[in-house]
Every structure is written in C-alpha cells, then in structure tokens.
Amino acid sequence: MLGDAYVDASLAAVTDFSRDLQQYVTQYCWGDIWNRPGLSLRERSLLNLAMLTALNRGHEFKAHVRGALNNGVTKDEIKEVLMQTAFYCGGPAALESFRLAAEVFDA
Amino acid sequence: MLGDAYVDASLAAVTDFSRDLQQYVTQYCWGDIWNRPGLSLRERSLLNLAMLTALNRGHEFKAHVRGALNNGVTKDEIKEVLMQTAFYCGGPAALESFRLAAEVFDA
Amino acid sequence: MLGDAYVDASLAAVTDFSRDLQQYVTQYCWGDIWNRPGLSLRERSLLNLAMLTALNRGHEFKAHVRGALNNGVTKDEIKEVLMQTAFYCGGPAALESFRLAAEVFDA
Amino acid sequence: MLGDAYVDASLAAVTDFSRDLQQYVTQYCWGDIWNRPGLSLRERSLLNLAMLTALNRGHEFKAHVRGALNNGVTKDEIKEVLMQTAFYCGGPAALESFRLAAEVFDA
Amino acid sequence: MLGDAYVDASLAAVTDFSRDLQQYVTQYCWGDIWNRPGLSLRERSLLNLAMLTALNRGHEFKAHVRGALNNGVTKDEIKEVLMQTAFYCGGPAALESFRLAAEVFDA
C-alpha cells in the first residue's frame, strides 16, 4: 500500500525499542483497518490525507501521499482533498500539506 | 447536501452577528469547495467525517453525518470511516464519533 | 476583567480539590500575564478569543466573550476576530465560536 | 479497570453499528496495552488523565477519572496530574479537567 | 502585509498543483479577511501570532512574524503575545514560538 520502499525501510529500521510498535501497527492498522472490505484502498488513502493534515503529522502525511499514488489516487485528486482541508482545517494546515505533497512529487 | 432541514435552520438562524460568516461559508465552502468537480459529493462526505473527527468538532460532525446519508454514504461506510479514525486519531476520538453518529441515526 | 459575576462564581466554587489551581491561575495568569504593560486589556481580550477558538475550549471561550465586552471590545470586533479564525482555524472552529458568542449575547 | 458499571454499560450499549469498534477497543486497548507488564495499572491511569486532558476528550476523561480511582489513584494524585497539565497543556485545558473531575467526585 | 519578499516567493512558487490553493488564499484570506475594516492590520497580526502558536503551524508562524513587523508590531509586542500563549496554550507551545520568532529576528 505504501510501496515496497516504505515497507523495506520500515522493516530495516526495526529495533528492540520499536519492535512492539511495529507489530502493533502491522497487526491493527494494516491487518485490521486496511484489510476491511467496506471501503476501497483508494478511498482509505483519501481519508488518510485529510486526517493527517488535520492531525498535523507531516512525516506520516508524506508517506501516505506516496501510498495514495500507489493506490491509484491521482495528483489532481490529492489536490482536491487538500483544497477541502483548506476550508475545514484552515489555511495554514492546507498550505503545509501542499508543500509536503509537492516535496513527494518532486522526489 | 446537508439536507433542507439543515439549510432552512441555518437561514432562519442568520443574524446581524452571523451574516458575514454565513456568507463566507456559503460562498467559499459550498460555492467553491463542494462544487469542484474533482471528487464526488459522496467522497467529500467521507473526507469530512474523518476530518471533523480529527478536529474534535462534534456539532459539525453530526451535521455532516446527516449530509453523508443525503449524499448516498451508507451507515456501514460511516462505520468504516470511523474504524479508520480509531487507528489514526486514537480510540477516544473514534468512540466520540461513534456516539455522535448513533445519536443522529436514532433521531 | 471577566466581570464580578465571574469572579464571585469562581471564588464561591473553590474547593479543596481546586484551590491549588485557582491559586495558580490567579497568580500566574491574572497576576503575571494580564498585568503586564506591553499590551492593553482590550488587545489581550482579542488574543484570547482567537486562541480559545483555535484550542477548542468552549467553556473558557464564553467566559472570555464576557471578559472582552468588559474590556471594551465591541460585538462587531468580536465578529471580526471570529471571521479571521474562519480562515486560519477552519470553518467548523469559527461556526462553533459564533454559536457560543451568540449564546453569551443572548444571555 | 474502569469498574463494573462502565463495562456493563458498554456491553449493554453495543449495537450492530458499534460492535466492531468495541471489539477493536477490547482487543487492542484492554487486551494489548493495559495488559502489558512494563507499567502498573496505576501509572497507566495517571498517563491517561494527562493525555485525555491534552486531547480535549472530556467524555473519556471522566470515564478514566473513575478508572483511576479504581486503580488506586487518590484524589490528591489526580489533582497533581491536572496541576501539571496546567503548565504543559495550558490553563483552559486544566480548568476543564478540574471541572470534569469534580463532576465525577460529586456523582 | 507579509512583505514583498514573501509575495514574490509565493508567486514564483506557484505550480499547476498549488495554483488553486494560492487563488483560494489570495481571494478569501487576503481579499476578504485582511481587507475587512473592523480591525487594524496591526491587530490582525497580533491575532495571527497567537492563533498560529495554538495551531502549532511553525512555518506560517514565521511568515507572520515577518508580517507583524511589517504591520508595525514591535518585537516587544510579539514577546507579549507569546507570553500570553504561555498560559493559554501551554509552555511548550510558547517555547517553540519564542524559538521560531528568534530565528526570524536573527535572519
């Protein structure tokens, strides 16, 4: 979902300190939430872009911009999500996410 | 989008104090964001449920549960959005939104 | 600043449980922050309306709407502060504060 | 942990809509987090009072005030946690939690 | 308001991806909010420093420190706003904004 590069990097980065969290994330988030049939992966990606903007979590936001592209979300649709955050989360939140998304596109 | 009852109530409630904000919301949010073609009304409703949970804005969340039903989002899909918020926004945020959504369904 | 009614109610409500906090608030907030000469009481009231909207703290927001009126802020200026929050904090935050301010005006 | 009354009320309140979330909470939060040996139940209760104040989630905060009392946290220790939130989360957050905790004590 | 350097940088940075947001910001924020007569530019700058501290949006905060200086806010008044955030938004929020403001002053 977030792409092989992300998964490889995550696995490579596992340490004694982070192992339990990685397991928690793998089991509950990937195993439970993303595997649920009620919404498509594409829709779940859209939701995450909006939520991570609202939550002000830029590092995860960038990972999920890459994930969204992998799940078939277009650059224009990412723009639409962020335009919607401009009204609901406020201008500074949207400006930050536009900047971070552009960094992902440029990379 | 949010249903006639909501719109009627909003218009009836406009005062000298709130007129400018209502105009701002009408023009920029309804006129600009929701009218954009890049995402469906249904998808925009899904995004709002997630964002308003993250933003902890219960009053607007309830209005947008009603709006989501009007836009063709099913009760099961609302559940899916909120299950996803459980991981990303945390358990207390999801529990609150489940409770508020149930209040809308019961009304 | 917040008016005699507020102060009387606060003092009357002090218990063994809340005494230390009341003392902390009295000494550090009222004694230290609000007594500083660098900004006027009116300006500090404007700041608080904006901050408490951003922080999503409705109960304190309402107390500070009353305080702002006591400090010479007009109803129209309160509207202006909240219009500005609409862009920066997002529409739902502004809508909530408009509603809460209207409750204070109506009381 | 949160007391029989809470658990009974939670179970009684389970519906088709909320079942998946209840299961998620039961398995991951109660089963996984609270069962971990690294911190005592009392310490985990202290953490929750602080976190729920920071997160502005009053409904869950009140449930965890009851839970904290069940886990052996004293009223004075609850006061200490909230005094600490006054500096880190800000005055309005602490004032709100003092008020909510007092409601639990009075009930 | 934010100075020629900021505007030039913003315009130069507009891309197909960010054009709609830039237009939204220009029209609604600069055109609508900042042009409203009810508060002075100086007062609106004070509000933004407080709000952006509360919202934890450091990048925009720094731009608005520059904007505040352009609008006639003194360094001492910026200090006063941030002292007030220390009580309302909490110590960590104020410490962060002091650090970011100092970076702007040093540049």
Place this chain on the structure above:
Amino acid sequence: MLGDAYVDASLAAVTDFSRDLQQYVTQYCWGDIWNRPGLSLRERSLLNLAMLTALNRGHEFKAHVRGALNNGVTKDEIKEVLMQTAFYCGGPAALESFRLAAEVFDA
C-alpha cells in the same frame, strides 16, 4: 531534571527577547509544578512524555526523553508510555515519538 547540559544551554541562550519566558518557565514550571510533593519526579516524567506526544511538540518531547532518563525512567518504560499513546493519541503520534526518542538514544 533535564540534565546540566540542557540547563546550561537554556541559560546560555537567554536573550532580552526570551528572558521573561525563561523566568516564567523557571518560576512556575520548575518552581511550582515539579517541586510539588504529590507525585515523584519519575512519575512526572512519564506524564510529560505522554502529554508532549499528544500535544505534538517534538522539540520539548526530546528534551523530556533526556529528562526522563535522568529521573530514572528506563528505556523500556519510555517504550511503554509510547505504546499507550499509540491507542489513545493514534498511530501517527506514537510513530513520531518513537522516532524522536530513538534519535535521543542514538545521540
């Protein structure tokens, strides 16, 4: 509490601009909150790790990871606090704090 290096750095960094805040922090936070007898320094450190994760204040979080180690909190206990934030504050908040804590351990 946060170690000599932190205190030295803080004192060295005091300027005309930041002096009042440093005094406020020293008097109210260190003098008042951390000196209170109701909770141990170790417990107060645990609370801060949880609160600063919830508040999304990474810079202060890292300082308090160092402080927690100084106050006798073990690396495993820090892990436990962060595991608990994963459920209550959400996955992205916990992932960020794990990453920041690891940076402190590696330094």
